[in-house]
Amino acid sequence: MGRLSWRLAEVAEVRPETERVATLALEVPGWDGHLPGQHLDVRLTAEDGYTAERAYSIASAPDERRVELAVERLDDGEVSPYLTEELRQGDQLELRGPVGGYFVWEPGRGGPLLLVAGGSGVVPLMAMLRHRAATGSQVPARLLYSSRSLDDVIFREELERLAAAGDGLTVTHALTRAQPPGWTGYARRIDAAMLEEVGWRPGERPLAYVCGPTRLVEAVAGQLVALGHDPARVRTERFGPTGVP
Amino acid sequence: MGGFVSRGFKGRRRPAAGQAKLPPGQYAEPGFPVLTAGPTPRIDLADWRFRIEGLVAKPREWTWEEIHDLPPSSFEGDIHCVTRWSKLATSFAGVSVDTLLDAVEPRPEASHVVAFCYGGYSTNLPLDDVRGGKAWVVWEHEGAPLPPEHGGPARLLVPHLYFWKSAKWVAGLRLLDHDAPGFWESLGYHNRGDPWREERYWGD
Numbered sequence: 001m002g003r004l005s006w007r008l009a010e011v012a013e014v015r016p017e018t019e020r021v022a023t024l025a026l027e028v029p030g031w032d033g034h035l036p037g038q039h040l041d042v043r044l045t046a047e048d049g050y051t052a053e054r055a056y057s058i059a060s061a062p063d064e065r066r067v068e069l070a071v072e073r074l075d076d077g078e079v080s081p082y083l084t085e086e087l088r089q090g091d092q093l094e095l096r097g098p099v100g101g102y103f104v105w106e107p108g109r110g111g112p113l114l115l116v117a118g119g120s121g122v123v124p125l126m127a128m129l130r131h132r133a134a135t136g137s138q139v140p141a142r143l144l145y146s147s148r149s150l151d152d153v154i155f156r157e158e159l160e161r162l163a164a165a166g167d168g169l170t171v172t173h174a175l176t177r178a179q180p181p182g183w184t185g186y187a188r189r190i191d192a193a194m195l196e197e198v199g200w201r202p203g204e205r206p207l208a209y210v211c212g213p214t215r216l217v218e219a220v221a222g223q224l225v226a227l228g229h230d231p232a233r234v235r236t237e238r239f240g241p242t243g244v245p
Numbered sequence: 246m247g248g249f250v251s252r253g254f255k256g257r258r259r260p261a262a263g264q265a266k267l268p269p270g271q272y273a274e275p276g277f278p279v280l281t282a283g284p285t286p287r288i289d290l291a292d293w294r295f296r297i298e299g300l301v302a303k304p305r306e307w308t309w310e311e312i313h314d315l316p317p318s319s320f321e322g323d324i325h326c327v328t329r330w331s332k333l334a335t336s337f338a339g340v341s342v343d344t345l346l347d348a349v350e351p352r353p354e355a356s357h358v359v360a361f362c363y364g365g366y367s368t369n370l371p372l373d374d375v376r377g378g379k380a381w382v383v384w385e386h387e388g389a390p391l392p393p394e395h396g397g398p399a400r401l402l403v404p405h406l407y408f409w410k411s412a413k414w415v416a417g418l419r420l421l422d423h424d425a426p427g428f429w430e431s432l433g434y435h436n437r438g439d440p441w442r443e444e445r446y447w448g449d
């Protein structure tokens with residue numbers, strides 16, 4: 001495999017997802033495709049040559065023409081405020097990738113799938129679900145997704161549409177801080193009881209992908225193993241203020 | 246891609262002193278992020294062993310007590326993760342890999358090591374990257390027991406290379422007369438991982 005070289009992408013669209021998260025749709029000439037779950041590196045360069053690099057998970061499926069990132073703005077961040085607030089359609093962005101070959105899923109890897117996300121950790125899992133839908137895969141999949149509030153749920157309407165397609169996907173939300181009136185869903189952090197109710201039984205040998213803040217990832221991965229799931233079928237990726245993977 | 250400027254990007258300059266200590270493409274991170282490919286293994290200290298095998302005259306295993314009886318050695322300095330954070334001026338304590346290798350007497354033809362771990366992780370290094378005062382097996386971080394999510398009970402520490410080489414939950418070293426790519430080295434990451442040469446991915 002040759003060197004991953006830096007290339008210039010053009011911003012085709014900046015689409016707000018939530019108050020803090022925006023999707024960047026990029027035209028990337030010569031992009032060779034990626035696996036759902038992979039990330040890429042972004043490099044920003046100031047006029048005096050100062051650079052800052054960060055990694056971002058790819059949200060789009062390889063089947064789509066554009067490469068999409070969904071970036072959460074971190075108030076004390078150096079790169080994410082630029083990407084979510086300054087960058088606009090027609091701007092150029094330097095990137096290289098795709099990177100990462102473990103936290104990836106394609107239909108051929110089978111299932112059933114248990115996807116567990118916290119906050120913006122849903123981004124690489126969304127690439128998997130979009131690819132699953134685009135390829136017509138019938139691999140049964142369950143997404144358990146923890147957000148602070150309903151307004152913080154990224155890809156909310158698209159997830160509803162995907163779950164309504166009747167192709168074996170269920171989406172379950174846990175809202176940890178605020179719930180809308182009449183909310184009957186989970187109103188607490190993901191815990192072992194929730195994983196037992198929503199997830200597959202260990203005997204069904206699910207393939208689990210867990211992505212989110214460290215505390216969530218550490219807790220969920222530990223709980224899955226304690227419930228009897230094979231550690232070798234639990235893949236984790238930390239996602240948050242200090243980068244991926 | 247010389248000359249490209251990100252429109253409107255100013256960036257956050259760091260003090261010159263801090264900047265000089267950072268390898269290219271890295272930023273200083275005050276915390277200690279946790280990056281792991283799978284669940285954190287829980288290892289009972291009574292069952293913990295560290296083993297050196299392969300091309301050595303005297304393969305052997307240490308228990309938790311036995312390894313603590315070896316001369317202590319510590320590291321103070323900087324660590325660099327391939328995901329771009331660096332942690333400056335941190336410290337670890339344990340035993341020097343030199344001490345362990347002296348006990349097993351590597352054969353002359355040994356040129357590489359594979360560090361193998363509880364949980365199945367592995368990483369490969371040239372033998373010269375783990376001897377000569379460059380590598381440790383550590384069980385303390387900044388004066389406290391190394392937490393499980395950071396590799397406790399014990400992890401390898403090879404601070405002059407990207408931190409995925411500092412294998413968490415290390416269970417031993419296997420000495421070889423050839424190179425044998427480990428976990429991340431088989432999945433797109435650089436075989437050696439020198440942060441000062443920015444060896445992040447295959448082909449860098």
